Each structure stands twice: as structure tokens, then as C-alpha cells.
Amino acid sequence: MEIDVGTRLRQVREAAGLSQRELARRAGVTNGTISLIEQNRNSPSVASLRKVLQGIPMTLSEFFSYEIPEEEKIVFRASELFEIASDLQGDSKGRISFRQVGDAGKHNLQILHEVYEPGSDTGRTMLQHVSVEGGVVVSGRFELTVGEQKFVMGPGDSYLFDSRQPHRFRNPFDEPCVIVSACTPPYL
Amino acid sequence: MEIDVGTRLRQVREAAGLSQRELARRAGVTNGTISLIEQNRNSPSVASLRKVLQGIPMTLSEFFSYEIPEEEKIVFRASELFEIASDLQGDSKGRISFRQVGDAGKHNLQILHEVYEPGSDTGRTMLQHVSVEGGVVVSGRFELTVGEQKFVMGPGDSYLFDSRQPHRFRNPFDEPCVIVSACTPPYL
DNA sequence: TCCTGTTGTCGAATTTTTTAAACGGTAGTA
DNA sequence: TACTACCGTTTAAAAAATTCGACAACAGGA
DSSP, rough: OOHHHHHHHHHHHTTOOOOHHHHHHHTTTTTHHHHHHHSSSOOHHHHHHHHHTTTOOHHHHHHHHOOOOOOOOEOOGGGOOOEEEOOOGGOOOOEEEEESSSSHHHHHHOEEEEEOOTOSSSOOOOOOOEEEEEEEEEEEHHHETTTTTEEEEEETOOOETTTTTTTEEEESSSSSSEEEEEEOOOOO | OOHHHHHHHHHHHTTTTOOOHHHHHHHSSHHHHHHHTTTTTTOOOOHHHHHHHHTTTHHHHTTTOOOOOOOOOOOEEEGGEOOOOOOGTTSSSSSEEEOOOSOHHHOEEEEEEEEOTTTTSSSSSOOOOSEEEEEEESSSOOOETTEEEEEEEEOOOOOETTTTSOOEEEEESOEEEEEEEEEEHHHO
């Protein structure tokens, strides 16, 4: 369940030791606005909430990161891994398989069993998303491009980088490549 | 720097493979609203943005998590994986090897190449930490205990759970077991 | 070609948020 | 007791977001 925005704002404002008026002054809104938001009498626009949080200061992402734990399925058999959309192969000849462990969104951790067939390629338009990702090569070889850099990876080799850097996976070799990767937060 | 809300929404909507109307239907808003937001002609209220994201689905926190990139070492050769302290084997006979990819702390994502020799065990005092962890069995078998539940895992099987639940890894079989696992935030 | 369904955009009316200014309450000081 | 300074709340007008309905563009099928 999610706590309401008003209560959350009151929490963070008070944690910052600010009065409604003081925060309003720093944020460039009126104190009335903050009062109404905290009472959940209106739902702030993103624009104004952003301004308000700049007065704390706090990012929108931090503001909204409050969740509760829960029980879930734990073990997923080899056959139960969920094949996620891989229509991103673009101009690639070989197939790419992305099989996901469990519900990545719920846990904020995405673990994939990836198979790159010979000739496969995530495409010339580089991937980019807001995550951190890494992996270990289980078998085969592949070519990893991150930003301007190219790497050829083999069994036991591994990588870890900020996914905001443009990246691309390609298997120009003649044997399939198997990787176990992790990504947080998940990339759909 | 931050990308604008409209562009971001368009990104995630298209990544989800939804049209404006389809997303609108799922979210319970009108397509016009989504059109205007994506053009940055208005700044959605938190209430409506939340509704829209539920149609994706995506949390507000995820939606707003985009920040600035950085340069780092990316690739770690098989020989470069760092063996982290494994004095937790307790009463275990076989050795456990935890080899970490890169600097887990920096990226908030810990990826391990783990080898459980026959007879190895993380110990009777169950592990517990504030993380989410998951992994895929590359070869061999092992026994996973989470809370009250016990699982025997084989090649291709995987797991994903909240590490606050007490857990234990054990290899009572007569062949080594290799796992690639991920944990966020890292568990030292 | 026409028909049908879909796409994203746009204008006018409606609804909601934001502002600006006032209100009552509390605490400290003289 | 006043006075001052601050607190959070409230109200009516102004501003902005949302809806509703229509529009043009495009694609596929008959």
C-alpha cells in the first residue's frame, strides 16, 4: 500500500525542520498550496510538487520510494522462467532469449537468463535506461559495447555498468552465448 | 539533468507497447490528457500521473528515477573477480567461494559468481539482511531454505526473495554447484 | 474507391489546482 | 494587556489541468 502524498510531504517537510511558510518561500509557491497538499485537499501537479521538493531538497524519486514488504513465490523452475518481449532485436539475424526470474517489478531486481544465438544483436540504436546492470558469461562469447568502448567477453568474464550509458549486446560468433544478468531497477 | 515528464512518459508508454488511447483506457483517463502531457502542454497532477502509470504499470519512483551517468570500469575478466570474505561457512565441511563482479557498493548492485563445494553450508544460523536477492543455477544442485520452506534446485532453476527472510544455502550433494546471483543493495 | 478502425492532436467547456489575502491560535515579551 | 511574530488553515478569484467531442492522417480489407 502507498501512503498518501499529503502525509508523505508533511513527513519530509517536518523531517527537514521547515515550516509550511519557510518551505513555500524556498520552493517558490505559496504556503496555502503546501497546506492544501498536506491535507490531501488537492493533488499537486508534478510541476509544483517538483518545486516544493526542491525546497527540501529531495528528488521526486526519493519522495515516492516508500513501499512495504510482502510474501511471494521464491523458487522458479527452469521451465517457469518468463520469456520477456524481445522484439528489440532490430536488424539482428539470430534470436535473443530473455527469460526472467520471478516478478522483477515487485522486488526491484531483475534477473535474466539470456541466450544470444549466433548473429543476434540488440540493435544499432543503443539501449539506454535508468538502471545498473551486470552479468556473468556462463558459456560462449559475445561482444559488449558500452559508450565508445567495445569488449569481447568469454566464459567467466563479467560486466557491471550504469545502464544510462548507451549499450549493445551482439554475438558475431558461431556459437550461442549464455549469460546470467541482473538489473536494478528492472528494464521492461 | 532531468528529462521532461512528457518525453519520459512517451518513452515508457512506447516501451510498454501501448497507444495513447489504450493506456488511457487502462489508466482511467482520457487520451487527450496523455497527449497533452506527452507534449508537455500541461503538468499532470500526481493523482492523474499515478493513474496513468498504473496502466503501464510502473511506480512513480521508477518513473522519476533518471539521473546523470558516470564513467567506471565496465568489464571484469574471469581472473579479476574479487573473492569476498567467506568466513560464514560455520560448521560446513566444503568450501564456498563468493566472487564479486566489480564494486558492488558504488552501483548498489552486487553480482556474485558462487561455487558451493559438496558438503558446504552457509550455516545453521540463518542469513538475514535488508536486500532483495536472486540467482540462477548454472550447474550442479543445492538446497535453498527460506523461512520455513526448503527447495532443491538444479541447473536452470532460479530464486528471488526478500533477504529479510532468514535463508540458508547448502550443498548436500556430491558435485559442486555453481550459481550466479544478484543482490541489491549489496550484502557485504 | 469506399469503408472501417486506429492513430495523435486540438478547441471549448468543465473541473481542479494555485494564488493572494485573510483568519484564528499560540508563544514570547514588554 | 497588548504587541509582535510565527504557525497552519481557509476562502474566492485566477490559473492550469482534464474531459469531451471533433478533426485529419494513415493503414488494411472488401
